[in-house]
Amino acid sequence: MTAFTVNGLPVTVDVPGARRLLDVLREDLRMTGTKEGCGEGECGACSVLIDGDVVNSCLVAVGQVEGCAVLTVEGLERRGRLAPLQQAFIDHGAAQCGICTPGMLLAAHALLARTPSPSHDQVREAIAGNLCRCTGYTKIIEAVLACRTRGS
Amino acid sequence: MAVPLPSPAPADAVGRSVPRVDGRAKVTGAARYTDDIVVPDAWYGKTIRSTVPCGVLRGVAANPAFNWDQAVLVTAADIPGDNVVQLIRDDQPALVEQEIRHREEPIALLAAIDRDTLEAASAHVRVEEDRLDPILTLDDATAVLADLLIDKGNVDRALAEAEIVVERTFSMGHQEQLYIEPQGAIAIPTDDGGVTIYGSLQCPYYVHQAVVRTLGMPEHKVVVIPAEVGGAFGGKEEYPSMVAIHAALLAVKARRPVRLVYDRHEDIAATTKRHPGVIRHRTGVRRDGTLVAQDIEIVLDGGAYCTLSPVVLSRSAIHAAGPYACPNVRIRGRAMATNTPPNGAFRGFGAPQSQFAAELMVEHVAEALGRSSIDLRRTWMLRVGDTTATGQTLSESVGTELVLDAALGNARPVSLPSDPVRRHGRGVSLVFHGSGFTGSGEKTLAARVVVECPSNNEYRVLTSQTEMGQGTTTILAQIAADALGVPLDQVTVPPQDTSVVPNSGPTVASRTVMIVGQLVAQAAAELRQRLESERPPLRVEKAYVQPSWIHWNDAQYRGDAYPAYAFACVVADVEIDTDTGEVRVTDLVAALDPGKAIHPVMVEGQMEGGVLQAVGYATVEEMKMEDGGYVNDRLATYIIPTSLDAPRIKTVLVENPYSGGPFGAKGIGEIPMDCPAPAVIAAIHDATGVWLDELPATPEKLLAAMST
Numbered sequence: 001m002t003a004f005t006v007n008g009l010p011v012t013v014d015v016p017g018a019r020r021l022l023d024v025l026r027e028d029l030r031m032t033g034t035k036e037g038c039g040e041g042e043c044g045a046c047s048v049l050i051d052g053d054v055v056n057s058c059l060v061a062v063g064q065v066e067g068c069a070v071l072t073v074e075g076l077e078r079r080g081r082l083a084p085l086q087q088a089f090i091d092h093g094a095a096q097c098g099i100c101t102p103g104m105l106l107a108a109h110a111l112l113a114r115t116p117s118p119s120h121d122q123v124r125e126a127i128a129g130n131l132c133r134c135t136g137y138t139k140i141i142e143a144v145l146a147c148r149t150r151g152s
Numbered sequence: 153m154a155v156p157l158p159s160p161a162p163a164d165a166v167g168r169s170v171p172r173v174d175g176r177a178k179v180t181g182a183a184r185y186t187d188d189i190v191v192p193d194a195w196y197g198k199t200i201r202s203t204v205p206c207g208v209l210r211g212v213a214a215n216p217a218f219n220w221d222q223a224v225l226v227t228a229a230d231i232p233g234d235n236v237v238q239l240i241r242d243d244q245p246a247l248v249e250q251e252i253r254h255r256e257e258p259i260a261l262l263a264a265i266d267r268d269t270l271e272a273a274s275a276h277v278r279v280e281e282d283r284l285d286p287i288l289t290l291d292d293a294t295a296v297l298a299d300l301l302i303d304k305g306n307v308d309r310a311l312a313e314a315e316i317v318v319e320r321t322f323s324m325g326h327q328e329q330l331y332i333e334p335q336g337a338i339a340i341p342t343d344d345g346g347v348t349i350y351g352s353l354q355c356p357y358y359v360h361q362a363v364v365r366t367l368g369m370p371e372h373k374v375v376v377i378p379a380e381v382g383g384a385f386g387g388k389e390e391y392p393s394m395v396a397i398h399a400a401l402l403a404v405k406a407r408r409p410v411r412l413v414y415d416r417h418e419d420i421a422a423t424t425k426r427h428p429g430v431i432r433h434r435t436g437v438r439r440d441g442t443l444v445a446q447d448i449e450i451v452l453d454g455g456a457y458c459t460l461s462p463v464v465l466s467r468s469a470i471h472a473a474g475p476y477a478c479p480n481v482r483i484r485g486r487a488m489a490t491n492t493p494p495n496g497a498f499r500g501f502g503a504p505q506s507q508f509a510a511e512l513m514v515e516h517v518a519e520a521l522g523r524s525s526i527d528l529r530r531t532w533m534l535r536v537g538d539t540t541a542t543g544q545t546l547s548e549s550v551g552t553e554l555v556l557d558a559a560l561g562n563a564r565p566v567s568l569p570s571d572p573v574r575r576h577g578r579g580v581s582l583v584f585h586g587s588g589f590t591g592s593g594e595k596t597l598a599a600r601v602v603v604e605c606p607s608n609n610e611y612r613v614l615t616s617q618t619e620m621g622q623g624t625t626t627i628l629a630q631i632a633a634d635a636l637g638v639p640l641d642q643v644t645v646p647p648q649d650t651s652v653v654p655n656s657g658p659t660v661a662s663r664t665v666m667i668v669g670q671l672v673a674q675a676a677a678e679l680r681q682r683l684e685s686e687r688p689p690l691r692v693e694k695a696y697v698q699p700s701w702i703h704w705n706d707a708q709y710r711g712d713a714y715p716a717y718a719f720a721c722v723v724a725d726v727e728i729d730t731d732t733g734e735v736r737v738t739d740l741v742a743a744l745d746p747g748k749a750i751h752p753v754m755v756e757g758q759m760e761g762g763v764l765q766a767v768g769y770a771t772v773e774e775m776k777m778e779d780g781g782y783v784n785d786r787l788a789t790y791i792i793p794t795s796l797d798a799p800r801i802k803t804v805l806v807e808n809p810y811s812g813g814p815f816g817a818k819g820i821g822e823i824p825m826d827c828p829a830p831a832v833i834a835a836i837h838d839a840t841g842v843w844l845d846e847l848p849a850t851p852e853k854l855l856a857a858m859s860t
Contacts, residue, residue, distance in 0.1 A: 032188035033181020035382070037332045038416040042787035045332055073181035082179065090175035093753040096761065097621025098178030099185060099333040099382030124795045131787075133330055133383050134621045136760030137795040139753070 004065045006031070007075025017063025022046045024062045025072060033073040033102045037131070044130030047103030048072050054110045054129070073102035076109065085109055085147050094143035096134035104130045108144045117148040163634040166815045169753035170640060172626045174380070174619060186336040186352045186379040187413045194338065195224075195263040196270050197402045197412035200277060201422065202259055205491040205780025206286035207252040212260045215276035223264035223273035224406040231401065233368025237394050238361055244457035244494070246366050246397045252281060253456035255781040256422040256493045258394070263402040263410045286491035288780050290430060290453050293488035297454040298462035302469055302541050302709045305480030310445035314436025317445075318517050322433070322509040324847035326775035326782075327426035327768075329498050330792050333382020335391060335423060336413030339399035346373025347400045353392035354384045355658035356616045360650045362393035363400050374400075377649045381620035385765070386497030388620070389660050390459055391423045420785040424496030425775065427452040427464055427487070431472070431509040435517050436480075443532045445480040446513075446541075448472045450506060454487040455494035461487040464495075466590050468502025470542060470713045471826075474510030475552050475584035476529075477538035492780050497660060499762065500825035503585055504769065508847065511581040511830030515837070525834070529556060529582050544712045549810040549818065551719035551745025556582055558743035558804045559721035566725075575728045576738075577839025581831035582721045586714025587666040587819030589657075591704035594667055594696055594715075600654035601668060603632055603675040604691040605683065611636060611643045613672055615656040617664045618648050622821060623754040624664055630750055631669045631814045635676035654693065662819025665750060666716065669814040671696060699812060716810040718823045719745040722763065724799070724831035728839045730858065733851030736797075737767050737832055743804040744823065748816035755820060756803040762824020763801060768793045770829040774848050 003012045006029065013028055025031045025048070034057055037045030041056040048057045049071040076083045085108055088094070095101045104127055111118055111126035118126065123144045124137070132140060177183040202209070214225045228235055228247040235249060236242040248259045259279055264270035287293055311317055337351035346369055353359050353376075360376045367374070376396070381388065399412040414422075429452040436445035450468055454461035469485040514532070518525035533552040539545045559580070566578055588594050602614040613632045619625045625645040633640040646652065656668045675694040682690055704711040725739040742759050749755040772791045776783040784790045809816025829847060837843050842857040 026188075030190065031181070032184070035185070035333070036187070037334070038787040040416070040786065040788060043332060043416075073179075077180050082176070086179040089179045090171050093169070093172070093757045095172070095175060095178045096623070096757055097331070097333070097381060097383040098174065098183050099331075101178050102181050105179065124798075128794045128796045131332060131792060131794060132761075133332055133385070133765065133792065134761045135757055136762075136764035136801050137798045138760040138801050139757060141795065 002062050002066050004068045004070055006070045007072060013062060015062060018061045020058055021060040021062050021065060022057040025057060031072055031074050035099055035102060037099065044103045044107065045100055047106045047130060049106050049110055052110060052113060054107050071106065073105055076105060085112065088143040088146045092139045092143035092146060094135060094140040100130055100132045104132065104140055112147055120145065163637045165630040165633045165640040166750050169751055170626065170630065172623055173629060174625055183380045185333055185382050186338060186350055189338055189350055189379060191338055191340060191409045191411065194409035194411050195265055195406055196267050197261060197263040197399055197410045198270055198274060199258050199398060200260040200262060200274065200279060202248065202252045202255060202257040202281060204252060204281050204283040205255045205288065206284045208282045208284065209248050209250055209252055209259060210280035210282060213278045218273060218276035222269050223262060224402065225277060226261040226401045226405050230405055231366060233366045236365065237397065238365045239390055239459060240462055241458040244459065246394065254491050254493050258398065261398050261402050263406050286780050288490055288492060290451055290488055293490050295489040297458050297487040297489050298465050299486045300466060300469055300709055302481065302483040304541055304543055307445050307447050307480045307482040310480035311434060311436045311447060314444050315439045316520055317434055317436045318520050319434045320513060320516050320845060321430065322512060322845045323430045324505050324508065325428045327498060327773050328420055328775065328790055329385040329387030331383030331385055331387055334414045334416055334419040335388065335395050337392065337396045337399040338409060338411045339396065339403035340409040341403050341407060344373055347403060348375045348377065349396045349400060350377050350379045351392055351396050352381050352388055353378050354388045354618055354620060354660060356618065356648045356650050357655045358658055359393050359396045363396055366397045367400050367404065375649065375651045377647060378618045381618055384620040385499045386501065386660065387423060389497040389658060417786055420790060421782055422493060424459065424494055426498035427454065427495040427502065427505065429453065429505045431506060433509055433513045435513050437517055437521065441521055441523060441528055441531050443476060443478045446473050446478050448483045450483065450485040452487045452502065453490055453495060455490060455492045457494045459494045459496045463590065464502040468506040470586065470590065471503040471584065472506035472510060473541040474507055475534045475582055475719060476532040477534050481541040483541060492777065499765065500822045503822065504766065504825050504829060507583045507826045508829045512833060512845065515834050526580055533582065540713065542713045543710045549716055549747055549808050551806060551808040552582060554806040554808055555719045555721040555743040555745050558806045559723045559741050562743065562802055562804050563723040563741045564739060573730050575730060575839040577726050577835040577837065579724050579831040579834025579838060580721065581827045583823060583826040584717040584719050585662060585823035585826055586717050588663040588714055589661050590713055591706060591711065595698040597657045599656040599668060599671060599696040600693060601656045601671045601675055602654055602691060602693045603672060603679050605679060605688040607688050609642050611638060613643060613645045614653040615668055615672065616648045616653050617656060617668050618659045620659065622758060623751060624659065627665060627750050627754065628669060628672050631673050632676040635673040636680045662821045665817050666813045666819040667696065669817060670812065673814040715812050716747065716818045718818045718820045720823045720827045722827040722831040724828060724835045726832060726835040726839055728836060733855035735771050735836060735849055735854065737771065737799040740799040740828065741802045741804065743806055744820060745806050745808045746820045747810040747813050747818035748807050749805050750815065750817050752805060755805060758820055759803045759824045760801045763828045764793050764798050766825050766828035767799065767832060769847060770832040771848050774850055
């Protein structure tokens with residue numbers, strides 16, 4: 001049994017501790033917003049936040065998240081309202097095919113939580129572990145920069 | 153037929169970057185891609201592949217000692233219909249019967265109740281193969297998959313009379329599409345003995361026809377529904393037929409739903425790539441720079457089966473002269489067979505290879521003449537009234553000069569001084585790309601669309617064009633809304649379920665906006681007219697009728713190859729580390745003539761994503777081959793650009809309407825892939841003085857070239 005929270009809600013799963021967090025989220029908890037792109041930690045499509053840190057959930061055994069707070073893309077929306085970052089992704093054309101978008105949003109969310117007003121280079125750095133094949137990253141970076149909350 | 157201009161209000165959707173229809177689902181995680189679809193009681197499927205690049209299959213045996221109650225094995229003997237993957241030529245089997253032509257051929261299929269049982273079962277299947285000597289390189293290849301000749305004027309005489317003749321050979325390797333969502337399909341047997349397929353695919357009717365043929369089912373019993381598609385870039389044009397056939401075969405034999413979703417390793421190892429090739433140019437000019445002859449020979453490696461090679465070769469050849477006017481042009485093209493996994497569709501479809509060579513030839517000729525290559529482009533470039541290599545006289549919407557001026561005008565002043573280690577350079581390229589199928593392709597296909605009004609203030613656009621990120625569902629709705637003269641939110645574009653939508657053709661060839669979008673505009677305009685005197689429900693269906701001015705001769709490869717062309721120009725700035733040979737593209741200005749940008753942000757998005765793919769093609773994306781297979785068939789070893797590798801990209805749209813496109817729009821999906829590679833190579837030369845004629849420009853190649 002492993003107990004942790006997902007998007008603020010407590011969950012307990014009765015699965016082998018070595019089962020990938022990605023599979024627990026997608027198959028046991030039926031939260032398919034988290035995607036599998038490579039299964040070996042290279043593409044970032046499966047990025048989630050564990051206690052605020054970006055991790056590739058394909059490389060995390062569920063046993064490792066005992067007592068942790070996991071945030072997935074499904075947890076960004078609040079009471080049916082999009083988070084500013086989600087809205088910015090739509091407004092700036094940062095989502096095309098959308099398969100990298102959940103992971104990309106979480107990487108950006110983690111950045112903005114720590115660095116509310118990142119520079120262009122800090123944004124590029126923060127999403128470097130998340131591959132996108134559609135956008136050339138340009139509009140993703142624009143969307144994240146549009147969500148800066150202090151300074152400029 | 154001309155589309156009547158809509159009244160000013162409320163027809164204001166076209167030209168505005170409205171929020172994309174699928175945006176909310178994609179940013180909340182609600183969008184359902186193939187592997188996200190929950191199907192109760194579905195089994196998991198797997199493909200057993202050959203291990204030799206060339207050979208004979210002696211047998212597939214299932215161990216009777218294993219408990220097969222919860223697993224099923226499918227071999228070629230189980231195929232109810234024709235054992236082919238239907239496309240152009242019936243050469244590729246769905247499952248090997250005897251002959252093995254490449255290392256990743258599907259030999260048998262397995263499905264089981266869960267993943268553990270699937271793995272256990274696969275240990276109980278024995279495959280016996282005999283190895284034969286493979287043909288692995290273009291040098292050794294003898295079997296011709298396709299060939300063609302474009303011949304204009306008298307090239308031999310013009311070359312003999314030319315004052316300067318420059319000759320050069322270029323080559324390029326494979327490129328992987330690397331959509332982030334791997335291939336997959338789910339097949340669900342239906343009560344009437346048919347099958348419903350959900351999958352990640354570009355061409356619902358290609359898959360439909362392929363499954364009908366191999367499963368031996370009547371057309372109405374096969375239904376194909378694309379799930380949300382996580383990127384495709386041509387990679388999901390043909391291979392999804394294979395995946396869907398396999399899932400369907402398993403589902404029929406297991407009598408239950410089967411999910412067949414590739415992991416990344418299998419996806420890279422087995423699915424199609426951009427064709428590698430060798431392209432030889434001889435260009436004849438006068439001393440004043442006048443272009444008199446282009447003699448071009450293209451040889452592409454098609455891999456083990458025909459797949460789409462004849463049409464890739466065709467598009468490659470038609471674009472091989474570049475966007476230039478030359479009185480004497482000969483283009484000979486061949487696609488050869490090798491014992492390597494088949495190559496196929498990838499954004500650009502042969503044109504990135506041939507225009508890489510064409511653009512570098514401009515550089516080499518300019519160097520021979522001691523002139524600026526930009527001036528030479530201005531001298532040679534196609535303008536209204538000029539004639540292409542296939543003899544097509546361009547009568548409108550020729551944006552060569554517009555995009556060249558726009559790109560140069562928006563490039564930063566060259567200011568960075570080079571030091572001995574870090575050197576900077578700039579390169580330019582100019583390309584064109586035909587929209588729609590080649591020649592008589594659209595006439596033969598005869599795409600059909602439906603625009604309907606089921607009830608007041610509710611409109612639906614039915615086509616088989618899939619949404620794979622490029623914005624189909626938003627853009628077709630914009631076009632329909634303005635042609636109907638209704639608010640955008642009254643128009644919906646339902647899923648491309650083959651039991652619902654007509655066959656408007658595949659989502660390929662930069663054809664969705666210009667060809668299908670124009671049909672949608674025509675149908676919407678007619679519906680609007682009928683609504684003046686009739687009441688809903690109303691439904692208007694339109695089929696493609698080739699404009700009467702288009703003439704194409706397939707036998708001679710002459711005539712109007714495409715109704716219109718998009719044009720683009722790139723200025724690329726690079727920084728070279730001369731110690732490591734690393735090439736960093738720092739800035740890239742891309743100017744594009746899209747005709748009319750239906751949705752400017754999405755057009756920019758196509759450009760930005762496409763040029764970065766092409767920067768990858770030019771610099772880091774290299775497939776290494778060994779014994780007929782890809783060595784670096786994982787994301788850890790096949791490198792694509794990250795956000796840190798991406799240049800600052802500036803996109804400039806220069807509208808230049810085409811009268812036959814919806815609101816003036818042309819197709820722009822592929823052209824972004826055509827232009828950056830030659831600009832990057834020219835920039836490397838500018839920085840280092842070294843010409844690389846082989847893609848990609850890896851550090852190893854650059855260091856080797858600089859040391860000679």
